[in-house]
Amino acid sequence: xxxxxxxxxxxxxxxxxxxxxxxxxxxxxxxxxxxxxxxxxxxxxxxxxxxxxxxxxxxxxxxxxxxxxxxxxxxxxxxxxxxxxxxxxxxxxxxxxxxxxxxxxxxxxxxxxxxxxxxxxxxxxxxxxxxxxxxxxxxxxxxxxxxxxxxxxxxxxxxxxxxxxxxxxxxxxxxxxxxxxxxxxxxxxxxxxxxxxxxxxxxxxxxxxxxxxxxxxxxxxxxxxxxxxxxxxxxxxxxxxxxxxxxxxxxxxxxxxxxxxxxxxxxxx
Amino acid sequence: xxxxxxxxxxxxxxxxxxxxxxxxxxxxxxxxxxxxxxxxxxxxxxxxxxxxxxxxxxxxxxxxxxxxxxxxxxxxxxxxxxxxxxxxxxxxxxxxxxxxxxxxxxxxxxxxxxxxxxxxxxxxxxxxxxxxxxxxxxxxxxxxxxxxxxxxxxxxxxxxxxxxxxxxxxxxxxxxxxxxxxxxxxxxxxxxxxxxxxxxxxxxxxxxxxxxxxxxxxxxxxxxxxxxxxxxxxxxxxxxxxxxxxxxxxxxxxxx
Numbered sequence: 001x002x003x004x005x006x007x008x009x010x011x012x013x014x015x016x017x018x019x020x021x022x023x024x025x026x027x028x029x030x031x032x033x034x035x036x037x038x039x040x041x042x043x044x045x046x047x048x049x050x051x052x053x054x055x056x057x058x059x060x061x062x063x064x065x066x067x068x069x070x071x072x073x074x075x076x077x078x079x080x081x082x083x084x085x086x087x088x089x090x091x092x093x094x095x096x097x098x099x100x101x102x103x104x105x106x107x108x109x110x111x112x113x114x115x116x117x118x119x120x121x122x123x124x125x126x127x128x129x130x131x132x133x134x135x136x137x138x139x140x141x142x143x144x145x146x147x148x149x150x151x152x153x154x155x156x157x158x159x160x161x162x163x164x165x166x167x168x169x170x171x172x173x174x175x176x177x178x179x180x181x182x183x184x185x186x187x188x189x190x191x192x193x194x195x196x197x198x199x200x201x202x203x204x205x206x207x208x209x210x211x212x213x214x215x216x217x218x219x220x221x222x223x224x225x226x227x228x229x230x231x232x233x234x235x236x237x238x239x240x241x242x243x244x245x246x247x248x249x250x251x252x253x254x255x256x257x258x259x260x261x262x263x264x265x266x267x268x269x
Numbered sequence: 270x271x272x273x274x275x276x277x278x279x280x281x282x283x284x285x286x287x288x289x290x291x292x293x294x295x296x297x298x299x300x301x302x303x304x305x306x307x308x309x310x311x312x313x314x315x316x317x318x319x320x321x322x323x324x325x326x327x328x329x330x331x332x333x334x335x336x337x338x339x340x341x342x343x344x345x346x347x348x349x350x351x352x353x354x355x356x357x358x359x360x361x362x363x364x365x366x367x368x369x370x371x372x373x374x375x376x377x378x379x380x381x382x383x384x385x386x387x388x389x390x391x392x393x394x395x396x397x398x399x400x401x402x403x404x405x406x407x408x409x410x411x412x413x414x415x416x417x418x419x420x421x422x423x424x425x426x427x428x429x430x431x432x433x434x435x436x437x438x439x440x441x442x443x444x445x446x447x448x449x450x451x452x453x454x455x456x457x458x459x460x461x462x463x464x465x466x467x468x469x470x471x472x473x474x475x476x477x478x479x480x481x482x483x484x485x486x487x488x489x490x491x492x493x494x495x496x497x498x499x500x501x502x503x504x505x506x507x508x509x510x511x512x513x514x515x516x517x518x519x520x521x522x523x524x525x
Contacts, residue, residue, distance in 0.1 A: 062423040084425040090416040098438050098515045110434065112424045146515060166424070174416075 010073075011170060011202045012038040012061055017070035018227075019056055030056040032227035033070075038204060038219075040169075043196055045205045045213035046230075047259065048223030049267045054206040056228070058172050061204065062086045074170070084112060086170045087163030087201075091178045093155040095147035095162075102143035105130045105161045112166050133161045136198070137191050153184035157191060164195065173205045177212065186244055189215055197241060210259045214252060215242060220259065224266050232262055305485040310492065313485035320474065325493050327469040328459055331387050332497075335394025336455040343399040343451070344444065347406025351436070352428070357407065368400045373461055380466040390462040390470060397458035398451040405447035409440030442516035445509035452501045460494060 014036040020027040030053040038044045046054050059065045060072055063083045072079040087108070095104045109115040109126055119126065134143055137157040147155055156176060163171055173192075177185040193216060196203060207213055213220045214236055222232040236255060238246060246252050287307045293299065294306035301309055314321060350357050350364075372393050379389035413436055421431050463472025471490045478486035510517065 059419070062419070064419055064422055082423050082425050084423070086423050088416075088420045088423055090420075092414070092416060094414055094417045094420065096417075096435065096438070098441075098513075107421075107434065108424050111421055111426045111430055148515075163420075172423075 009039050010037050011040040011042075011075065012036075012204070013073040014057070014061070015071050015073065017060060017067040017072060019053070019060060019065065019067050021056075029227040031060075031067075032229055034223075034229045036221055036230050038202060041200055041202055043203045043205070043216055043218045045207060045217035045220045046223060047207055047210060047213050047220060047263065048228060049225050049263060050208070051226050052223040053226060053228030054223060055174055058088070058174050058204070058206060061170070062088065062172055083170075085168055086172050087166065087168035088172045088174070089156075089159045089163040089176045090173075091175045093147070093152075093159035095155055095158060097147055100144050100146055101139070101150065101158050102127060102130050102134065104147065104158060105134065105143075105165050107162060108166045115166060130161070130165055133165060134158070136195065137161055151184075153180055153188060156180060156188060160188075160192065160195070164199070164201070167199075167201075169202060171201050171203045173203065173207075175207055176205075178208065185209075185212070190244065192216060193242065210256045210263075211247060214238075214255045214259070215244075215247060222259065222262050222266070231266065234259060302482060302484055305488050309485040310488040313483070314489040314492070317486055317489065321471075321489060321493060324469060324471050324474040324490075325497065327387070328390075328456075328463065328471040328494070329497055331390040331463075331470065332394050332452075332455045332459040332501075334387075335391040335458060336398055336452055338391070338395040339399035339402060339451055339455065340448065342395070343402025343447075344406055346399070347403045347440075347444075348410070348432075348437075350403060351407035351410025351440075352432070357411065364400065364403065372397045372458055373465070376462050376465045379462070385466045385468060387467070387469070389466055390459045390472075393462040394455040394458035397461075398455040401447045401450045401454070402444065405443040406440050409443035410436045413439060442509075442513040445505070445513055448505045449502055449509065452505055453498055456494060456498050456501075 014034055017031055017034045018029075019031040020029050034053075034057070036044075036046075036057075046057060048054055056065070060067055061074070061079075061083070063072075063079045063081050066080075074083055074085070095101070096107070099107070106119075106126060110119055115126070131140075131143055134140065134157075137160060139154060139157055139161070142150065142154065142158075147158065150158065156179075160176070163173075176192075177188050180188065189212060192203075196216075203216075205213070205216060217236055220234045220236060221230045222234070223229065224231045234255065238252065238255075291307050294304060299306075305313075346360075350360050375396060376389055376393055379392050383389055383392070410432070413431075417435060418431055421434065426434070459470065460472035463470035464476050467473040471494055475487045475490040478484075478490065
């Protein structure tokens, strides 16, 4: 649960964090007193009204920005710089258009240690690994295509592979499916669900889509309007493995409804 | 049938302009000293072909030398400027100021420093053509997607890693696009310098011919300049499409 620090089981502990962005027209308080804990292997979703600092949370956890106050602990160590154990994916797939899909997926291995040192020598092994990962998201045989030859949904699948190729302990997703059509989005929910169940990494998913959060997550944190902080944590006790049909069951819609009510409250405040 | 017409159209238009030009000269009986007809110009071109060839070669190589310098320095300076916001802010006004100076005004200074000849022409071509290269390379680096930078930084990538893996490759379309602009500017620089202070080159030849009232020869020089400009433009347009095919097909993946 949020607020309690459990060093043994927690992968991420965000403890009373405050963050201000220094802009030209003075500082903007993005987060104030945010506390949040994520257990190892947990699927966490963070939802909230737009501009509530959800994306700031992503940057804080990956060590890209530092809090003004409070601390972030990952694997029992305080975060000082880029954490290197995280994979990230965003709304825009951001694939490099001059690289083939497989080379896009391999990009993190050219950066992160210890793969970086071995990359040239073990290139064939790594390529096999990337091909296998692409196959698990349904992109079998698309490795040698260029990104522009793929549809938006397929590009996002490749982007997920790029976020996971270095086997990160933590996957950070910032509205990864927001730009996709409803059917493709649900398809990708299932892709992500299967990957998570198969590999067992920890996920922090930032999203606007309450159904997405309820379908995928173990715990959903609702954030207040800016300056953001976690005002409610909802545990999702739906059994796993979850099927898309669960979205039409009353207990699912109850959760979504409850989240919806809370966010409406927050937006008014 | 339509496509073959499309392929022929540049030649047809060029031919059309010459025909129109010839017709205007004949119908209105334009004095050859004011505007020589194409026939007279081509006649002069044939008559003075050796001199024209010699001077064309001089103009071409000085332009390419200046352009080569511009490419090297332009890329280096562009990478430096695009590397950090502080350098960008500091250097940009200086470069704008420098670029605003008409290069004609610099030629006399170059002559004092290096004497009359090819060196002022090379340097003028360099000075006039390096600016668009710098601006384009710097823009290519500065417009990198911040999310992509985050992805790599979170993995522990250094600034150099990000430049090598993303910045420099994504700058290529900007760079090759700017080369087409820069090569035509380089010709301007060379000819400006040649008309003021040189003893060879098409610019020099045209000034000489003009002072001897040999207008057909002046126009022959002009035409050759145009031919050289088009040829070099075509070379770099091909280079661009060869190296950055992905950029033309993908619209930089910014569509999403």
